[in-house]
Amino acid sequence: MLLVGPRQFTKTRLRVPDVAHGGWLAIESTAISGVEVQAWKGITQLVRYPLIPGHEVVGRIASDPEGTFGLPVGTRVVVEGGIRCNECERCRNGLAVCTARRPANAYGRLPSTESPGLWGGFSEMMYLDPGARVHPVSDGLPAAVATFAHALADARTWAVEVPSLAAGDTVLVLGPGPRGIAATIAAREAGAAWVGVAGLGHDGDRLDLAARLGADVTIDVDQADLASSVADSLGRRPDVVIDVTSHDSEIILQALDIVRPGGTVVLASTKGTNAIEQLFSDIIVMKELTIRGAYGATSTAYDWACAHLSRDGRLDEMVTHEFPLDEADRAILASAGELGREDLLSVVVTL
Ligand SMILES: [Zn+2]
Structure with missing residues (x-):
């Protein structure tokens, strides 16, 4: 399913050419996130049409003539969204986004005009670039459930690795989307002593799920004051606050306000052109805060996520x-909440 412009999918037949290096993935399932919604709506700089969207892919290795990936053909793998050139400054510094190709060296981002054309999950086949990183995942899971490894890997990176979360730490998660729910799971598993999750009035189902998966308190900020709800539940300020809300930039002010002095705020969602009004930086200085931007997941977090999927049977309900591939546009509408928000968490396209 080729996205030829904003809100314009064309069902297209592309050749799967012989390639000198790398291999091919037979796609089973691809989850949809805000990245795909933004590409479909045309509201991101990081998109060049035409492209095949989809970067949260699960499939089976269909060919690997040079043995690049070290796994037998037929192995089910989760493919990291980011591709590494391993030579640019960003890759050498271990950052998540390589820009050796434009607009980003990543699945679901590269236009189909870039050879060999098949760079996204809304397709039957995807090119496995030699710089792709793949992680084996259990055959015992439905492919759609296995795509949740992507959200879990991000969450492990943002909630545990980036803030160096230690057993006994306390974590407030802002935003109960798939990554917020996954952050709850990851923080709990790392030994967090308290996890709070905050969302909006229309997030009721998601907040209920967060509570079932280990949140000590869930807060509907349309109904209750965030800071006083956290204080009532925890009795002090959290060590770490993670922002995974979409678009809302003002929430960052609340994160800075609520986190404990000397604590860490992890900013893991983009706000586009939404500026923060009335940010007085003294709060960062006086509270001696650490603020970390986080974008994408590490490979060690992917390994953890694939292992965790096999041992946590509760994740089926994620x-x-x-949707079938033919209904890619409806799948994106659903993911954006435009087909209703009831019981909405992860939306997946399955072959
Ligand atoms: Zn690079």
Whole structure:
């Protein structure tokens, strides 16, 4: 399914050419996130049409003539969204986004005009670039559920690795989307002593799920004051606050306000052109805060996520909507909440 412009999918047949290096993935399932919604709406700089969207892919290795990936053909793998050139400054510094190709060296981002054309998950086949990183995942899971490894890997990176979360730490998660729910799971598993999750009035189902998966308190900020709800539940300020809300930039002010002095605020969602009004930086100085931007997941977090999927049977309920490839546009509408928000968590396209 080729996205030829904003809100314009064309069902297209592309050749799967012989390639000198790398291999091919037979796609099973691809989850949809804000990245795909933004590409479909045309509201991101990081998109060049035409492209095949989809960067949260699960499939089976269909060919690997040079043995690049070290796994037998037929192995089911989760493919990291980012591709590494391993030579640019960003790769050498271990950052998540390589820009050796434009607009980003990543699945679901590269236009289909870039050879060999098949760079996204809304397709039957995807090119495995030699710089792709793949992680084996259990055959015992439905492919749609296995795509949740992507959200789990991000969450492990943002909630545990980036803030160096230690057992006994306390974590407030702002935003109960798939990554917020996954952050709850990751923080709990790392030994967090308290996890709070905050969302909006229309997030009721998601907040209920967060509570079932280990949140000590869930807060509907349309109904209750965030800071006093955290204080009532925890009795002090959290060590770490993670922002995974979409678009809302003002929430960052609340994160800076609520986190404990000397604590860490992890900013893991983009706000586009939404500026923060009335940010007085003294709060960062006086509270001696650490503020970390986080974008994408580490490979060690992917390994953790794939292992965790096999041992946590509760994750089946993460996938709430599943669409065939032909209905890619409806899948994106569903993911954006435009087909209703009831029971909406992860939306997946399955072959
Ligand atoms: Zn690079």
